[in-house]
Amino acid sequence: MTRTTIGFGLIALALAALAFLPTQLGAYGVGLLLGMTGYVVLASAWALFSGPTRYISLATVAFFGIGAYTVAVLSETLPYPLVLLVAGLIGLVVALVVGLATLRLAGVYFVIFTFGLAELIRQLVTWYEVNVTGTLGRYIFLPITAEQIYWQLLALAAVTLGIGWWIARSRIGLALKVIGDDETVASHIGIDISRVKLSLFAVSATIITLVGAIQAPRWTYIEPAIVFNPTVSFLTVIMALLGGANRLWGPVLGAVPLFLLFEWLSANFPNHYSIILGLMFIAIVFVVPRGILSLGEDVMRRFRSRELRS
Amino acid sequence: MLEIANLSLLYGRHRALENISVGISEGETVVILGANGAGKSSLLKAIAGLVTPEAGSRVMLDGKSLIGLPAHDIPETGIALVPEGRGVFGDLTVEENLMLGANPRRARATEADRHALIYDLFPRLAERKRQMVRTMSGGEQQMVAIGRALMSNPKYLMLDEPSLGLAPIVVTELFAALKRVQQTGVALLLVEQNVSISLSISDRGYLMEAGRIVGADTAEALKTDTAVQQAFLGGSTA
Amino acid sequence: MTQLLDITALTKQFGGLTAVNKVSFSVNAGEIVALLGPNGSGKTTLLNMISGALQATSGTVALEGDIISGLPPNGIAHKGVSRTFQLVKILPSLSVAENIIAALAFRPQPLWGRGARDQAEVLLDRVGLGGRGDEHADELTYIDQKRMELARALASEPRLLLLDEWLSGLNPTELRVGIDLILSLRQSGMTIVLVEHIMEAVRALCTRSVVMNVGSKIADGPTADVLSDAGVIAAYLGDGNA
Amino acid sequence: QDRTSVKIGYAVSMTGGNAGGAGITTIPNYKLWVHEVNEAGGLELPDGTRLPIEVVEYDDRSSAEEVVRAVERLVTQDQVDFVLSPWGTGFNLAVAPLLDRFGYPLIASAAVTDKAPEFAERWTRSFWLLGGGADYAGALSEVLAAAHASGEINGDVAIISVADGFGIDLVNAARATFAEAGLNIVMDRTYPPGTTDFSPMINEAQASGADSFVAFSYPPDTFALTQQAQVASYNPDVFYLGVGTPFPTYLAANGENTEGILSLGGIDTSNQALMDYRQRHTDFIGQAPDFWASQMTYAGLEMLEEAIKRVGLDRDAVAEELSSGTFTTILGETRLEDNQLRDLWWTGQWQNGVFVAIEPSEREGASAIVLPKQTWQAQ
Amino acid sequence: MLLTALISGLVLGGTYALVAMGLTLQYGISRIMNLAYGEVTIFAAFAAFLLFSTFGINPLMGMIIVLPAAFAFGYLIYGIMMQPLVRRSAKSGTLEVDSILATFGLLFVIQGVMLITFGSNYTSYNYLNFGVNIFGANIAANRLLAFVLAVVIGATLFLVLTRTRWGTTVRAIAVAPKSAPLVGINVNRTARFAFALGTMLAASGGVMVSMYQTFNASMGVVFTMKALVIVIMGGLGNLMGALVAGLLLGVVETLVATYVDPGLTLASTYVIFLVILLWKPSGLFGKAAGR
Numbered sequence A: 001m002t003r004t005t006i007g008f009g010l011i012a013l014a015l016a017a018l019a020f021l022p023t024q025l026g027a028y029g030v031g032l033l034l035g036m037t038g039y040v041v042l043a044s045a046w047a048l049f050s051g052p053t054r055y056i057s058l059a060t061v062a063f064f065g066i067g068a069y070t071v072a073v074l075s076e077t078l079p080y081p082l083v084l085l086v087a088g089l090i091g092l093v094v095a096l097v098v099g100l101a102t103l104r105l106a107g108v109y110f111v112i113f114t115f116g117l118a119e120l121i122r123q124l125v126t127w128y129e130v131n132v133t134g135t136l137g138r139y140i141f142l143p144i145t146a147e148q149i150y151w152q153l154l155a156l157a158a159v160t161l162g163i164g165w166w167i168a169r170s171r172i173g174l175a176l177k178v179i180g181d182d183e184t185v186a187s188h189i190g191i192d193i194s195r196v197k198l199s200l201f202a203v204s205a206t207i208i209t210l211v212g213a214i215q216a217p218r219w220t221y222i223e224p225a226i227v228f229n230p231t232v233s234f235l236t237v238i239m240a241l242l243g244g245a246n247r248l249w250g251p252v253l254g255a256v257p258l259f260l261l262f263e264w265l266s267a268n269f270p271n272h273y274s275i276i277l278g279l280m281f282i283a284i285v286f287v288v289p290r291g292i293l294s295l296g297e298d299v300m301r302r303f304r305s306r307e308l309r310s
Numbered sequence B: 001m002l003e004i005a006n007l008s009l010l011y012g013r014h015r016a017l018e019n020i021s022v023g024i025s026e027g028e029t030v031v032i033l034g035a036n037g038a039g040k041s042s043l044l045k046a047i048a049g050l051v052t053p054e055a056g057s058r059v060m061l062d063g064k065s066l067i068g069l070p071a072h073d074i075p076e077t078g079i080a081l082v083p084e085g086r087g088v089f090g091d092l093t094v095e096e097n098l099m100l101g102a103n104p105r106r107a108r109a110t111e112a113d114r115h116a117l118i119y120d121l122f123p124r125l126a127e128r129k130r131q132m133v134r135t136m137s138g139g140e141q142q143m144v145a146i147g148r149a150l151m152s153n154p155k156y157l158m159l160d161e162p163s164l165g166l167a168p169i170v171v172t173e174l175f176a177a178l179k180r181v182q183q184t185g186v187a188l189l190l191v192e193q194n195v196s197i198s199l200s201i202s203d204r205g206y207l208m209e210a211g212r213i214v215g216a217d218t219a220e221a222l223k224t225d226t227a228v229q230q231a232f233l234g235g236s237t238a
Numbered sequence C: 001m002t003q004l005l006d007i008t009a010l011t012k013q014f015g016g017l018t019a020v021n022k023v024s025f026s027v028n029a030g031e032i033v034a035l036l037g038p039n040g041s042g043k044t045t046l047l048n049m050i051s052g053a054l055q056a057t058s059g060t061v062a063l064e065g066d067i068i069s070g071l072p073p074n075g076i077a078h079k080g081v082s083r084t085f086q087l088v089k090i091l092p093s094l095s096v097a098e099n100i101i102a103a104l105a106f107r108p109q110p111l112w113g114r115g116a117r118d119q120a121e122v123l124l125d126r127v128g129l130g131g132r133g134d135e136h137a138d139e140l141t142y143i144d145q146k147r148m149e150l151a152r153a154l155a156s157e158p159r160l161l162l163l164d165e166w167l168s169g170l171n172p173t174e175l176r177v178g179i180d181l182i183l184s185l186r187q188s189g190m191t192i193v194l195v196e197h198i199m200e201a202v203r204a205l206c207t208r209s210v211v212m213n214v215g216s217k218i219a220d221g222p223t224a225d226v227l228s229d230a231g232v233i234a235a236y237l238g239d240g241n242a
Numbered sequence D: 001q002d003r004t005s006v007k008i009g010y011a012v013s014m015t016g017g018n019a020g021g022a023g024i025t026t027i028p029n030y031k032l033w034v035h036e037v038n039e040a041g042g043l044e045l046p047d048g049t050r051l052p053i054e055v056v057e058y059d060d061r062s063s064a065e066e067v068v069r070a071v072e073r074l075v076t077q078d079q080v081d082f083v084l085s086p087w088g089t090g091f092n093l094a095v096a097p098l099l100d101r102f103g104y105p106l107i108a109s110a111a112v113t114d115k116a117p118e119f120a121e122r123w124t125r126s127f128w129l130l131g132g133g134a135d136y137a138g139a140l141s142e143v144l145a146a147a148h149a150s151g152e153i154n155g156d157v158a159i160i161s162v163a164d165g166f167g168i169d170l171v172n173a174a175r176a177t178f179a180e181a182g183l184n185i186v187m188d189r190t191y192p193p194g195t196t197d198f199s200p201m202i203n204e205a206q207a208s209g210a211d212s213f214v215a216f217s218y219p220p221d222t223f224a225l226t227q228q229a230q231v232a233s234y235n236p237d238v239f240y241l242g243v244g245t246p247f248p249t250y251l252a253a254n255g256e257n258t259e260g261i262l263s264l265g266g267i268d269t270s271n272q273a274l275m276d277y278r279q280r281h282t283d284f285i286g287q288a289p290d291f292w293a294s295q296m297t298y299a300g301l302e303m304l305e306e307a308i309k310r311v312g313l314d315r316d317a318v319a320e321e322l323s324s325g326t327f328t329t330i331l332g333e334t335r336l337e338d339n340q341l342r343d344l345w346w347t348g349q350w351q352n353g354v355f356v357a358i359e360p361s362e363r364e365g366a367s368a369i370v371l372p373k374q375t376w377q378a379q
Numbered sequence E: 001m002l003l004t005a006l007i008s009g010l011v012l013g014g015t016y017a018l019v020a021m022g023l024t025l026q027y028g029i030s031r032i033m034n035l036a037y038g039e040v041t042i043f044a045a046f047a048a049f050l051l052f053s054t055f056g057i058n059p060l061m062g063m064i065i066v067l068p069a070a071f072a073f074g075y076l077i078y079g080i081m082m083q084p085l086v087r088r089s090a091k092s093g094t095l096e097v098d099s100i101l102a103t104f105g106l107l108f109v110i111q112g113v114m115l116i117t118f119g120s121n122y123t124s125y126n127y128l129n130f131g132v133n134i135f136g137a138n139i140a141a142n143r144l145l146a147f148v149l150a151v152v153i154g155a156t157l158f159l160v161l162t163r164t165r166w167g168t169t170v171r172a173i174a175v176a177p178k179s180a181p182l183v184g185i186n187v188n189r190t191a192r193f194a195f196a197l198g199t200m201l202a203a204s205g206g207v208m209v210s211m212y213q214t215f216n217a218s219m220g221v222v223f224t225m226k227a228l229v230i231v232i233m234g235g236l237g238n239l240m241g242a243l244v245a246g247l248l249l250g251v252v253e254t255l256v257a258t259y260v261d262p263g264l265t266l267a268s269t270y271v272i273f274l275v276i277l278l279w280k281p282s283g284l285f286g287k288a289a290g291r
């Protein structure tokens, strides 16, 4: 109990420090923090559902884009908090529909289905804009600074990790693990697979939608090609997997170094970015086989066992 | 002659086999008895090359060492394994599974005869040639697994609990079939929990416990051995 | 004696193949009934329909008069039906105790936290895995996995327990332990339907037997009678085992 | 101040979906200009001294998020003196508010937007060199109306457009201006980016009986349309394609068959400075510049160079000078009106392997349009 | 009109199927989820272009050089990169995740090499770009060729895989790699061969694509994703499935473009894809989901 309290205390302190950070950094530093926090939330929210169930979803950018588009459409007509709320609700509704549709799919069929779905949503948004509203690009002129975006994302990150922490300790968390292991067993011990999967998917997708909505004001100009860029989905998956998708801190530990690696490479090797990134990636896969978090745990374990022996 | 000497095996830090020495002559039938987890399956897997034993272990077939030979080259030497859990190709048909059994080159010449033999031994398979093996009952799958191993024209056939999950009548038939297999000159290395019936077709038997061989004798002697009675036959020849 | 399970004209077709053909029988509360039959006669398929793993093509399954066929497996589990699988199904990424806790946490009166951990230990003890809750489920031996699976099925406090060849693969000594365990379950009032090919166990455990062949029921009655039935001997037991 | 160089930074799409366009229009010009300035000893300052250019370049990987961050990095980390614009309308808009906040001028040379006047007002240090969709569509409608009036073509037009910001801007403007010019749009289709098979649309256009075929397309589509029109033996009198047509690779791929094809942009071949630039570009880069935005990109750099020469490195002064000064560039006498370059060639045509400017036809240096387009030659 | 649309749709679909078939081999048989698949396609397109424009070797002749090179490349990549992963995952069962991550890296490496050697520009050339009349439909000869190639390769491979012992061994390693050694199958060699064969098919797709489509170094992922959609729609590892799914997509796209709205072509292909998966969760020709 006390350890949990101390843990929470430490986390609260860390959060406060992180919230304070922008005052110490320039615009670039804030931009960096912002982008990083964005991916931390994306990867963590993604892993809420996909980590324990092992359903690799590539629909991330669909929800992300929905969030951004909602802001673009409504930013002039509704007050900002309300816009976020609406975005979250739309994300939730879409997630429920999508979740219902994908219940029967498994493995790579689910993966590619979600990819197709993201592309379909992008196509439909495009078609709607072209044929109904007659404008494709939209402008967002909201007076929201990078710091404010960062703080919102930071809060969302805290909420996401909080949810993750709670889930891991709750029956739902165990249910998810059971589902990930064997769905037949899961249903035979009384787990309502559909409901568990659906609710988790909805939570995860709503958070992702909010990330898109919160980040949108940063771009001024939005079009489907920008906010429905599949790279976002891929990066999210890669970051979460790299860190270890079924641990609470795994996605964070994947997102932060990877994001910084991207940043470092593009700052220092703009012309050989691809090759170096690719080679490093391959190296990582070979050196860190089970995710960064597991690597850390392995080291810890070895350390402890040595301590015990001596 | 298949000779195993000083065979040891580690799974991580867990010692599954320790200094096992076992021999089977051509055409002979040998049964290995032991409790669950004694290491019987591990022994068969080691012979089949599926797990790598410790250095110093010896597996010799007619004087040639099999150690270090990759698993996929073992069938070619005339050793076939019906593994625990069957290991059939679930998404292929019965016919395709049997066809794959005859994949080693040594099996090609006798392929047609073997087909006939197997359909004769297991008429159920003849009825279900085109069924996806995944959709068959547990016992049916066991037949496929045995049939597939026989297809490779083995000199040494290793069976890991072949009667597991088979109806009594099929067990009787299976052992009758195994007798016929013996008559074709194939040596059998049998792991079985159904002690009485397996001893009845065996020449010799080994007793395993916690990764070691703790006893060996002729089948006749084992049937009446009181220690064996205690440990494996539940005190009576049920 | 009250009737617990009632199966009426249950049928399952796979494409052109009729795996279970209009099978009807019922099981009284507290009974242990053996479901016998040659390989491929439809026993597992029948269990699958009772537990909801498969939807019946036609016919019904009722539990104390409630129709349960048509419910999803989790619904049937909550009505009080638990099972083990012919090929053990473990939850490999969980520990042994967590395998049990998972079932405790999702039964109609869920247990969670301390209570669940204690109850899991009790159940593991009961199947002979006492003190081994922290081991990884996928590192257990086959027999121990089967034990764990039984403990998991028991965790749901079922009224009806379905065992699919749970005793197979045991050596005679272990078999005796297993039989005693199942007998102790009956003492606690559980109703059990078990599929088994080991006649020794069937004789020792089951008061009644139902025999299937090619999807249809061919015999139903007291075990001793059924096992000496000529049709059953011809189709299933063979002369040697009569 | 003992500075030894002028730091100039840019973030462009070297990889990703936009790399194809940036690799032709933007990057080569930045490289050429830097090379030339440094060959000459560097950027000249008001006191006559020269400082070499030090380049900081980043790849935005065709991501809007990345371009924003890269520009922030340029400004706050690398502390560059000036930032050159990225490629693409959306990306220019993404960095515009940022640069404005930091007080940096933005010379947007690869962004087509009708809202340029509004943006120039909103971000007073932003400059827009490539016009808006309405300009190009309006010019095209004049070309077509003139040809229709002279009886060369019927008044029917078949239009297809790519479903993204650029295509939609143009087709929206076209719908309005074509109607005003008495042209009749008989087919109006929009296709998603990434489309590779245009035969259904070509068949429909062919069946429509329109003498004019207009595609507001992107490079891959432009190439595909050219090939597939040949396959279908589709030979409308007027064949107008979008971005990509004025690319040197387009000529390389289609050779003689480019003859008579219309598109956005164009060059005045009588402009010696421009032809000289084209030669230098070809020599240095190993490939000719395109016939549309390349020249504006380069001219924008020349303006920046000249402004620095006049007022020094003070960014506000440079912006002021860009806004009000008159410059001699490869385009000739260049002056911005309300921060926008309005003296542009809106429509051009491939004639004898050169993409010449034809509209505004009354402007000096315009070539005469040649209609109808010759039929496709077998290759 | 309808016939024309159908025929051009089939031909378009054939070009899709050609690119997808290699992926179904790599993923379905070798179990490598190869995200760098499209990069190989693009690389081959560049190679064909280079051979054509600088050495005057026409793309069909060029295949004689490109295809063996691609095979060798695939063989090498499998040996160097995939084999250790496969070996490692025998215990952990993480091949899918590992191969996603590793080929994600490979994707960037190949793309980077292409960017440096070929630049980021659009590339295009004309070869066999003339119309051929088929039942009144005007079809580009290069696309027709791609279609024929797809059907021939698809049918040949399908027959080989289903009718020969070798083909059955290939499917066996897809079904139960652990059991394959028991019947004397060298899993590693077979998987490696299938992977290399898949790479070769990817390259043949690239050479064909280069004749009728503009490409640049960054476009690989488009091909990967299209191929994945087709592979999944057809049923994993099933060549016939890939062929049929590819053709179906082509026909749908053309029909929608002709009769509904070109703006909805891509949307409609995804709708078809999603609907098919909802109807058959393991693809058109996939094994019925084992429940």
Ligand SMILES: Nc1ncnc2c1ncn2[C@@H]1O[C@H](COP(=O)(O)OP(=O)(O)OP(=O)(O)O)[C@@H](O)[C@H]1O
Pocket (backbone or CB within 6 Å): B011, B012, B014, B016, B034, B035, B036, B037, B038, B039, B040, B041, B042, B043, B084, C139, C140, C141, C142, C143
């Ligand atoms: N892959 C493995 N990793 C770790 N331990 C293993 C592995 N396979 C088997 N073991 C352990 O090795 C020991 C011997 O196992 P083995 O399967 O050979 O026994 P067995 O005699 O065949 O038992 P059974 O009758 O249950 O089949 C057991 O303790 C088992 O837990």
Ligand SMILES: Nc1ncnc2c1ncn2[C@@H]1O[C@H](COP(=O)(O)OP(=O)(O)OP(=O)(O)O)[C@@H](O)[C@H]1O
Pocket (backbone or CB within 6 Å): B135, B136, B137, B138, B139, B140, B165, B167, C014, C017, C019, C037, C038, C039, C040, C041, C042, C043, C044, C045, C046, C086
């Ligand atoms: N999913 C399926 N698709 C097609 N056929 C199936 C399917 N499942 C089972 N079958 C067939 O139905 C029949 C009955 O199978 P079932 O598994 O119920 O047999 P069983 O009585 O349990 O046999 P065993 O004692 O060998 O386990 C078998 O012939 C089997 O091949």
Ligand SMILES: [Mg+2]
Pocket (backbone or CB within 6 Å): B040, B041, B042, B084, B160
């Ligand atoms: Mg065993």
Ligand SMILES: [Mg+2]
Pocket (backbone or CB within 6 Å): B137, B138, C043, C044, C045, C086, C164
């Ligand atoms: Mg069964």
